[in-house]
Amino acid sequence: MFISPPFIFEIDLYREVLLFGDGGQSGKVGLWRVWVRFYFCSSGVSIFYVGREFWDERVQVCWEGGGTPLERGILRLASLFYALGLEARKETYRLGLKEASRLPAPVVSVGNITLGGTGKTPMVAWLAEGFRDRGLKVAIVSRGYGRKDEGRTLVVSRGRGPLVSPRQGGDEPLMLAKKLSGVMVVVAARRVEGARLAVEELGAELVLLDDGFQHWALNRDLDLVLVSGEEGLGNGRLFPAGPLREPLRALKRAHFLVVTKRENPSLRRLLASEAPQAEIFEAPMEGEKLWSPLGGELLPLGKLKGAKVGAFAGIADPCSFFALLEGYGAEVVEKVTFPDHHFYRRGDLEVLRGLIPRVDLVVTTEKDWVRLEGLDLGFSPWVLKVVIRPSPRLLDRVLERLGMEV
Incomplete structure (x- = not known):
């Protein structure tokens, strides 16, 4: 070095x-x-x-x-x-010192019990597409982590693409707004206000609450809790002694538990013992294609095999991203990480430009591209598009539990 x-x-x-x-x-x-x-x-x-x-x-x-x-x-x-x-x-x-609000439309939460990335955003996108394709008017309500004014309630999309910038709306809501035609996206520090706006002003028939399992101020009709099949429940201790956001007994509130990223039979058995009332599904995550947003080209994932790759990410679980690239045969010779929701600066771009002579491909995530788009990069990164593949039965069961079989 x-x-x-x-x-x-x-x-x-x-x-x-x-x-x-x-x-x-x-x-x-x-x-x-x-x-x-x-x-x-x-x-x-x-x-x-x-x-x-x-x-x-x-x-x-x-x-x-x-x-x-x-x-x-x-x-x-x-x-x-x-x-x-x-x-x-x-x-x-x-005790009734505070009262949770209830909306006239059903609310489905997608959350987790651990810190770190479990695939909530891909799962929210998958559910939103499924509900939309069944003819429902869907709104996603998110806090919009990392945005400039986190206290403001803001409509990111009315279903026809983003209305604001990533700094205003947050990277994940902007990514969802770009991907999901016909799905409304709202960000709000107080999710009750955002959900109410979605229902009363935008006409949403169903609200998807992003990261809502610990959100007591809004009643939910269903709670989906995601657990990574790679990291599992960690050491089983509560933050900051471990990765748990709540004690494991909180899983008894969940209606559905979804093991993401990869199959993990031992984790599935543990979840079944901790939350026997919950239905358990699996939702593996896999790469779909490589995309050059500046050039518009698409590459099959087979192009990663044997390629020297410089990978960078500002997400909750960058190690999973690097491992996914390596799983497709890439030799990831440079790994650069940034904080989750990080907005790139001049010095960051200097670092990334320095990767180019040493690698065949510079690869990042879709979420990172949302924060990079419009910057003077000086290089053309490839974006690994990732999809989540739950069983279609999960969507059917959610609608059945809601009494909305459409």
């Missing part, structure tokens, strides 16, 4: 918010992070990249059974306070 000038140094201080309430100031766990980036680039000779949140590595080590006794103790103590916050939040609704 060589280090060559010129170099760029940037510091970005931001607050990442983990939600377990209705989007108001209560019900948030705010974590300040420092994102320090050093870039050392030269034209086609070398690249050295360091960009890690200062605490993530040690936390991950503890989740995997390592770390010092002090580190593990601190995380477990913090998880107790987190658990108290969760329970206090639930009690405010159970």
Whole structure:
């Protein structure tokens, strides 16, 4: 590894918010992070990249059974306070101190019980397409993580493409708006307000609530909970001592459990024992094609076999993306990660340009392309399009449980 000038140094201080309430100031766990980036680039000779949140590595080590006794103790103590916050939040609704809203249209939530990527966005897109094709007017309601003004309720799409930019609406809602003709997309910090707007002003007959399993302010008719077949439930501990957003007993609220990414029989048995009331389905995820958004070309996935690939991603689970490329035979010689929902800057693009002489293909995700589109890249990335393939029976069962067999 060589280090060559010129170099760029940037510091970005931001607050990442983990939600377990209705989007108001209560019900948030705010974590300040420092994102320090050093870039050392030269034209086609070398690249050295360091960009890690200062605490993530040690936390991950503890989740995997390592770390010092002090580190593990601190995380477990913090998880107790987190658990108290969760329970206090639930009690405010159970005791009637706060009242959950109910809409005149059915609400279906797609959520998870763990941190990290489980495939919620592809699943939301799959369900929305299925409902739309059955003749229903569907609206997706999302918080719109990473957008510029997260407190604002905004119509991203009325079913005919995006009406706002990614910074205004968020990368995932914009991606859904681009993909889903005939499906409305709304973002709102208080999802109740967004869902009400979708039903009362846009005429939605069914609301899909993105990441709504921990959202107590809005009653749902059905809860679908996704669990990654790759990561499973981690060490089974509550955040921050582990990846669980709630204790496992919360799965008893779920109507459907969906094991995503790949089959995992042992995980399926565990879920069945923890939530015997839930119907369990599998939804493998796979690549569909390589797409060059700047050139318009399409390549079959067979082109990845034996190719030297530089891959980059700013998503919740970049390792799954890299593994998917390797599964199609790519030699991923450069892996560059950014925070989830990260908007790319000048220094980031310098790093990515430095990959070009060393690889055959530079590949990223659809979600990342939403944030890259319109920038002066100086290179042409390939986008790996990924699809989720649940059993069609899942859509039938959801409609049956809703009493909407259409």
